[in-house]
Amino acid sequence: MRVTTAFNRILSLPGASVASVTFTPEAVVVGLRRRSRRLTCPCGWSTGATYDRSTRRWRHLDLGACRLVLEAEIRRLDCLACGRVRTEQVPWARPGARHSRDFEDVIAWLAQRVDKTTITTLLRCSWEAVRNIVGRVVAEHIDDSRLDGLYRIGVDEVSYRKGHRYLTVVADHDRQGRVVWAGEGKGAKTLNAFYDTLGDERIARLEAVSLDMGGAYKNATDERAPDARQCVDPFHLIKLANGAIDKTRRWSWNQHRALGVKRAAWVKRTRWALVKDPDALDDDQWEIIRELKRRDSVLYRCWQLKEALRDLYRLRHPNQAPEHLDWWLTWACRSRIPAFVALARTVRANRERILAAIELELSNSKLEGINSKIRLINHRGYGHHSAAAIIAMIYLCSGGITITLPTQR
Numbered sequence: 075m076r077v078t079t080a081f082n083r084i085l086s087l088p089g090a091s092v093a094s095v096t097f098t099p100e101a102v103v104v105g106l107r108r109r110s111r112r113l114t115c116p117c118g119w120s121t122g123a124t125y126d127r128s129t130r131r132w133r134h135l136d137l138g139a140c141r142l143v144l145e146a147e148i149r150r151l152d153c154l155a156c157g158r159v160r161t162e163q164v165p166w167a168r169p170g171a172r173h174s175r176d177f178e179d180v181i182a183w184l185a186q187r188v189d190k191t192t193i194t195t196l197l198r199c200s201w202e203a204v205r206n207i208v209g210r211v212v213a214e215h216i217d218d219s220r221l222d223g224l225y226r227i228g229v230d231e232v233s234y235r236k237g238h239r240y241l242t243v244v245a246d247h248d249r250q251g252r253v254v255w256a257g258e259g260k261g262a263k264t265l266n267a268f269y270d271t272l273g274d275e276r277i278a279r280l281e282a283v284s285l286d287m288g289g290a291y292k293n294a295t296d297e298r299a300p301d302a303r304q305c306v307d308p309f310h311l312i313k314l315a316n317g318a319i320d321k322t323r324r325w326s327w328n329q330h331r332a333l334g335v336k337r338a339a340w341v342k343r344t345r346w347a348l349v350k351d352p353d354a355l356d357d358d359q360w361e362i363i364r365e366l367k368r369r370d371s372v373l374y375r376c377w378q379l380k381e382a383l384r385d386l387y388r389l390r391h392p393n394q395a396p397e398h399l400d401w402w403l404t405w406a407c408r409s410r411i412p413a414f415v416a417l418a419r420t421v422r423a424n425r426e427r428i429l430a431a432i433e434l435e436l437s438n439s440k441l442e443g444i445n446s447k448i449r450l451i452n453h454r455g456y457g458h459h460s461a462a463a464i465i466a467m468i469y470l471c472s473g474g475i476t477i478t479l480p481t482q483r
């Protein structure tokens with residue numbers, strides 16, 4: 075078998091055949107010959123007339139331990155649709171790319187699953203290359219149609235760069251909390267940019283928007299989507315309750331510190347037992363809860379208050395929710411625990427929006443899942459880059475994008 079035939083079979087590249095194979099010290103260089111004479115613009119327009127030509131290389135997947143590059147003549151065309159001279163589109167690579175489509179798909183598939191260093195080491199490429207590839211692959215998969223058919227959305231802010239920068243993320247409650255939009259910033263201005271992209275026609279079809287309890291997203295939604303029902307996502311309510319526990323715990327820790335270091339250290343260890351879902355508590359953590367109860371600790375009452383608030387989402391009949399919430403508000407107001415008295419004020423101000431979430435069954439929080447996914451993206455080393463890079467990663471990992479590997483085609 076001729077070496078060009080062998081490489082043709084191994085690479086099976088679309089729209090081209092192997093014309094030459096050269097072994098250089100740096101890489102195996104595979105020369106390609108195009109099957110079609112016609113030139114296609116990235117916009118789709120095609121012509122038989124070449125404007126000029128040059129040679130370009132694309133990095134392809136390694137051949138064992140050897141680097142492999144594809145080399146081909148690439149032409150420019152004078153596109154009548156674009157009204158300017160553009161570089162033709164080749165079948166084996168995305169426009170503007172210096173890596174083949176197969177190489178880029180492997181990178182994107184890995185970026186959905188593993189940390190940054192694993193990718194750059196395994197595929198011997200720079201982080202910058204990975205970032206550009208993720209951007210290109212996402213741009214190819216995400217189009218405007220994802221914003222069609224949105225009825226119930228959730229809006230949330232997420233932090234990146236160790237909490238110094240914020241993004242606003244919009245998720246679709248009806249499609250497993252898939253992220254449909256993300257933008258830089260956490261204010262009304264950012265959410266307005268989403269509503270601008272969505273447009274009046276699609277805004278009119280929105281039935282419900284779940285939000286946090288802050289004012290910024292509420293104001294933007296009041297103004298731009300007045301007909302959509304606003305709900306407070308349960309995730310945000312429980313987060314606030316856990317915040318109130320933390321505040322009280324710090325206060326208690328300071329009290330105990332006056333009594334001795336050992337007692338204070340014990341209070342510090344109570345945190346996870348207090349904030350975790352009781353179903354997820356281990357034996358030691360249950361023992362902490364029982365110990366707090368025996369001591370008649372203020373922290374035990376905090377835990378009871380938090381769990382009673384969570385009961386709101388565990389009621390057998392959702393129509394009991396208003397009564398349960400009002401009972402809770404009375405209890406919290408009289409608790410004489412400052413953090414919970416303050417929480418009760420916030421909850422009272424958001425009463426209708428909290429109950430709306432239960433009525434519309436937006437209670438199993440999809441946003442919580444997105445938040446932990448974004449923490450994971452940060453943790454894998456993608457978090458300390460530009461907003462554009464992290465937004466592309468969020469779309470790649472939470473936007474419902476399926477990457478097909480070259481071996482799966």
Ligand SMILES: [Zn+2]
Pocket residue numbers: 115116117118119153154155156157160
């Ligand atoms: Zn064009």
